[in-house]
Amino acid sequence: MQLFFHSDLSKNQQQADFSKIESQHIVKVLRKQVGDEIEVTNGQGDWFLCKITMAQTKRCQIEVLAHKYYPKNHQYYLHMLVAPTKSNDRFEWFLEKATEIGVDEITPILTENSERKHIKIERYQKIILSAMKQSLQFHLPKLNDLTAFENILSIEADQKWIAHCYEDENRTELFRSVNPKQNYLLCIGPEGDFSLDEVKLALQHNFEAVSLGKNRLRTETAAISACHSIAIKNSNLDA
Amino acid sequence: MQLFFHSDLSKNQQQADFSKIESQHIVKVLRKQVGDEIEVTNGQGDWFLCKITMAQTKRCQIEVLAHKYYPKNHQYYLHMLVAPTKSNDRFEWFLEKATEIGVDEITPILTENSERKHIKIERYQKIILSAMKQSLQFHLPKLNDLTAFENILSIEADQKWIAHCYEDENRTELFRSVNPKQNYLLCIGPEGDFSLDEVKLALQHNFEAVSLGKNRLRTETAAISACHSIAIKNSNLDA
Numbered sequence: 058m059q060l061f062f063h064s065d066l067s068k069n070q071q072q073a074d075f076s077k078i079e080s081q082h083i084v085k086v087l088r089k090q091v092g093d094e095i096e097v098t099n100g101q102g103d104w105f106l107c108k109i110t111m112a113q114t115k116r117c118q119i120e121v122l123a124h125k126y127y128p129k130n131h132q133y134y135l136h137m138l139v140a141p142t143k144s145n146d147r148f149e150w151f152l153e154k155a156t157e158i159g160v161d162e163i164t165p166i167l168t169e170n171s172e173r174k175h176i177k178i179e180r181y182q183k184i185i186l187s188a189m190k191q192s193l194q195f196h197l198p199k200l201n202d203l204t205a206f207e208n209i210l211s212i213e214a215d216q217k218w219i220a221h222c223y224e225d226e227n228r229t230e231l232f233r234s235v236n237p238k239q240n241y242l243l244c245i246g247p248e249g250d251f252s253l254d255e256v257k258l259a260l261q262h263n264f265e266a267v268s269l270g271k272n273r274l275r276t277e278t279a280a281i282s283a284c285h286s287i288a289i290k291n292s293n294l295d296a
Numbered sequence: 297m298q299l300f301f302h303s304d305l306s307k308n309q310q311q312a313d314f315s316k317i318e319s320q321h322i323v324k325v326l327r328k329q330v331g332d333e334i335e336v337t338n339g340q341g342d343w344f345l346c347k348i349t350m351a352q353t354k355r356c357q358i359e360v361l362a363h364k365y366y367p368k369n370h371q372y373y374l375h376m377l378v379a380p381t382k383s384n385d386r387f388e389w390f391l392e393k394a395t396e397i398g399v400d401e402i403t404p405i406l407t408e409n410s411e412r413k414h415i416k417i418e419r420y421q422k423i424i425l426s427a428m429k430q431s432l433q434f435h436l437p438k439l440n441d442l443t444a445f446e447n448i449l450s451i452e453a454d455q456k457w458i459a460h461c462y463e464d465e466n467r468t469e470l471f472r473s474v475n476p477k478q479n480y481l482l483c484i485g486p487e488g489d490f491s492l493d494e495v496k497l498a499l500q501h502n503f504e505a506v507s508l509g510k511n512r513l514r515t516e517t518a519a520i521s522a523c524h525s526i527a528i529k530n531s532n533l534d535a
Binding site for chain 1: 369370389393396397398430431432433469471472509510511512513514517520521524525527528531532
C-alpha cells in the first residue's frame with residue numbers, strides 16, 4: 058500500500074487538486090492514470106480512498122470515494138526538543154526514526170554548545186512527511202523552526218524533562234519517570250551536552266533531570282531511545 | 297576522553313606495538329608524541345592507561361601504566377540476527393546504534409525475501425569498533441558473516457524470538473516477553489518480511505513470535521527498538 062499526502066483535504070470535500078509537485082510525483086513518476094484508485098491522508102488523522110479524475114503532469118485531480126478517521130496510535134503528546142547534530146545526516150535520521158516510533162512535535166533547539174546554528178527546515182519537513190507515509194500513519198508531527206533554549210523554558214506540559222550527562226544522583230532514568238497518557242516535553246542537548254547553567258535554568262522552570270541508561274549515547278541515539286522509552290511505557294501500562 | 301583499540305593487549309602485558317593502521321592514526325592523524333598518555337581497550341572488558349614510548353608513523357609502541365577490568369554495562373547476552381537492508385546505509389546505522397545501546401553478537405541473515413545477498417564485513421567491523429570506542433564501552437560485539445536463515449534455527453538461547461508483521465493473535469509484544477538476565481536471540485526480517493514458511497520453521501524450532509508495537513517500522517528501526525526494549529526491561533527490573 059502506498060499513501061499520498063494532501064494537507065488541505067477535509068472530510069466533507071468531494072474533490073481536490075494536488076499541488077504541482079505531488080501531481081508530478083503521482084502522474085509522471087508513478088504513472089498513475091485516470092480511473093486509478095489511490096489512498097490519501099491529510100496528516101491530521103483523515104484517510105481517504107480517492108479516484109483520479111484528471112492526470113496531467115502538473116495537475117492531478119481526485120474524487121473522494123470514502124473517508125475514515127484514524128486516531129493516533131499512541132495516547133500521549135510528545136514534544137521533542139533536540140539540538141541539531143554537527144552532522145546533518147544524524148539529525149535527519151532522528152527525524153525519520155522519531156516519526157516512525159511516535160512523536161507529535163519537534164523543535165530543533167539552539168544551545169550554548171550547539172555547533173550547528175542553521176537548519177534546512179523544508180528538507181526536514183519532507184523527511185518527516187515521507188516517514189509518516191512510509192510507516193502508514195495518518196498524523197503528521199509538527200515541526201517548529203530552530204528556537205533558542207531560553208525560549209522553550211516556559212512551554213507548558215504535564216512532564217518536562219532535560220536529559221544531561223553530568224554526574225547527578227538526582228537524575229531519574231526516563232523510563233521510570235514517565236507517567237502514562239500525559240503531555241510530555243523532553244530536551245536533548247548537542248554533542249557537548251547542555252551547559253551547567255542551562256541545566257540549572259531548566260530545573261528552575263520545573264524540568265526534571267533524567268538519564269537515558271548507563272551507556273554514553275550520541276545525541277540522535279539518545280533522542281530516539283527517549284521516544285521509544287515513552288512509547289513502551291505507554292503501551293505496557295501493566296508491565 | 298578518547299579510547300584506542302588493541303585487540304591483543306592482555307592484562308599481564310607491560311608493553312605492546314599497535315598495528316600499522318592504528319599507529320598511523322595515533323601518530324600521524326592525532327599527532328600523539330612520545331610521553332603522551334592514552335587510554336586503550338582490547339574490546340574484552342580490559343581498560344589500560346598507557347604511555348607512548350615510540351611514535352613512528354608505522355610503529356607506535358606503548359608501555360602499560362595501569363589496568364582495570366570493566367564488566368559489561370548490561371547483565372544479559374543479546375544476539376541480534378538481522379536481514380541486511382536494501383540500502384547499506386540503513387544497515388550500517390543499525391550496527392552503530394545497536395552497539396551504542398547494547399548488543400553482544402550480530403549475525404546478518406539471508407532470508408527468502410532478502411534483496412541484499414552480499415555484505416561488507418570488514419566495513420561493518422570498523423563501524424562496530426568505532427561505535428564501541430565512541431560510546432566508551434570496553435566490550436566489542438561479535439560480528440558473524442552472512443548466514444542462511446535455515447542455519448540459525450538451532451542456535452541455543454534462553455529466549456528465541458522472531459519478529460514478523462503478519463496478523464497473528466499469538467504474537468506477544470517483545471517488551472512483555474523479555475525475562476531479565478537471559479541469553480536472548482532475536483531475528484528481524486528484511487523489507488519484505490520473513491516468508492510464512494520461515495515463520496513456521498522458526499516456531500517449530502522453539503522461537504516465539506513477537507511484535508514491536510503498533511507502528512509499521514523499517515527493518516533497522518525495528519532492530520534498534522528491539523535492542524532498546526531489552527535494555528530497559530533489564531535496567532528497570534521493578535518497573
